[in-house]
């Protein structure tokens with residue numbers, strides 16, 4: 001049975017087609033620069049990668065080309081073979097605590113949450129509408145990035161601001177990267193073979209978040225009302241003292257939008273190092289003993305260690321700490337620096353195992369006598385979406 005997993009951005013559309021329940025990837029690809037000049041798409045099938053330039057004027061055109069490729073490459077013989085399409089949707093607000101079959105009401109809700117995710121939700125709706133039109137017989141399912149964190153209690157998701165900010169305007173912590181936190185925590189529970197266990201998941205990518213998961217349910221996470229909160233990220237500041245914003249506005253005459261842009265796009269590792277938001281570039285500078293890059297690295301690690309320590313206590317001890325996403329999967333030195341700082345809890349890194357596990361490998365990177373096992377688990381948000389979509393068939 002064939003299920004599509006879709007992640008639509010404002011100018012891109014990523015997809016994977018799975019044979020379910022085997023979870024075998026039949027074809028995957030990305031449409032890029034949709035609605036812009038020089039648009040193109042890449043498709044991977046049977047280890048072959050094809051890149052084609054094509055005029056992708058909108059998402060509907062991209063979906064039509066996708067269907068043509070599926071038929072031409074004989075991945076499907078007809079559209080009715082696709083039983084479900086799972087869509088990644090960034091914001092489900094407080095209403096959606098799990099994935100749902102998309103109805104007109106769900107589409108209206110996703111649109112109405114656009115204030116909370118202006119860059120993402122409108123693009124997600126474009127993707128959904130294009131697939132409903134192209135494959136009307138398939139079940140369409142919305143998988144929300146916020147849903148996994150809906151199990152947080154009020155005392156964890158509220159901010160200490162007037163309560164009516166929450167009741168009137170929805171000001172609260174939502175949390176993001178939910179499909180990744182869910183995938184990694186479920187996978188780890190299986191590895192541990194324990195139904196009841198406490199897991200800390202460190203999703204360290206260009207964006208980054210950490211979550212505390214008890215018995216498969218999220219109890220706390222670092223991202224907040226928006227994905228700008230929490231740990232230091234590639235180009236996002238993470239937690240700051242909010243008073244910096246009005247102070248800077250008065251000092252520099254910059255508008256709130258300009259400062260917002262700088263906190264989003266020019267801060268984090270990029271802002272601190274002055275080099276790049278990408279760890280590979282910063283590492284190259286560290287090799288040249290660039291002081292600012294070295295400091296940025298320490299500050300990044302500090303922000304991660306702070307949250308791991310907090311969640312360790314909030315959970316009352318943990319059964320596993322997991323690293324995932326671009327940095328978590330591929331940067332052993334970051335993992336080593338983080339785990340070394342946890343030595344006071346008896347958590348110890350195995351340096352050689354840690355150095356070995358990267359580029360898509362999974363495994364344990366702590367020593368045998370470490371009080372808590374530490375794992376690298378490559379994330380797989382796409383399969384999580386396919387699983388949720390499949391569950392409705």
Ligand code: AMP
Nearest residue numbers: 205206207278279280325326327330331
């Ligand atoms: P993601 O958002 O999960 O795709 O992660 C992307 C980020 O992972 C990049 O911006 C890099 O900072 C980091 N990254 C990817 N590959 C490596 C690598 N080989 N070494 C260090 N960092 C990496």
